[in-house]
Amino acid sequence: MTVVGMAGYTGTLNLGHLWIVYITAGIIGFSITGYLTLGFEFAVELTYPESEVVSSGLLNMSAQVFGIVFTISQGQIIDNYGTMPGNIFLCVFLTLGAVLTAFIKADLRRQRLLRLAGPCVTVCGATPTPGS
Numbered sequence: 001m002t003v004v005g006m007a008g009y010t011g012t013l014n015l016g017h018l019w020i021v022y023i024t025a026g027i028i029g030f031s032i033t034g035y036l037t038l039g040f041e042f043a044v045e046l047t048y049p050e051s052e053v054v055s056s057g058l059l060n061m062s063a064q065v066f067g068i069v070f071t072i073s074q075g076q077i078i079d080n081y082g083t084m085p086g087n088i089f090l091c092v093f094l095t096l097g098a099v100l101t102a103f104i105k106a107d108l109r110r111q112r113l114l115r116l117a118g119p120c121v122t123v124c125g126a127t128p129t130p131g132s
Helices: 002-012 018-047 052-081 083-102 109-117 120-124
Strands: none
Touching: 002 018, 002 083, 018 052, 018 109, 052 083
16 A cells, blocks of 8 residues: 555656655555554564563654665655656555565564463453463
């Protein structure tokens, strides 16, 4: 959805209708916000039994690093080639990210452990640890 929104945004920049650009930018923001929330939850599942703080911190750090790199890169592309190539640059990397995300193996460790532990975990509020 984000890739489609970004492609729509790129296509509407030169139409001369600002309201269309705002709508497509809203679609991008709406879909990216949901993707971030799911990404944090999925990272917690994949890195269990590590603390949620570790996976969330690593995701935030990588988001900051990639944000800086892509902002500087797109700024250089816009300065040298224009806005259309800069947005195509972002579309390509959003597509690459979506493809790479599709190849992540869904190893839901925490949920598997909670299923094995039984109903006491949800009733008692205990958090099982591997090997217990």
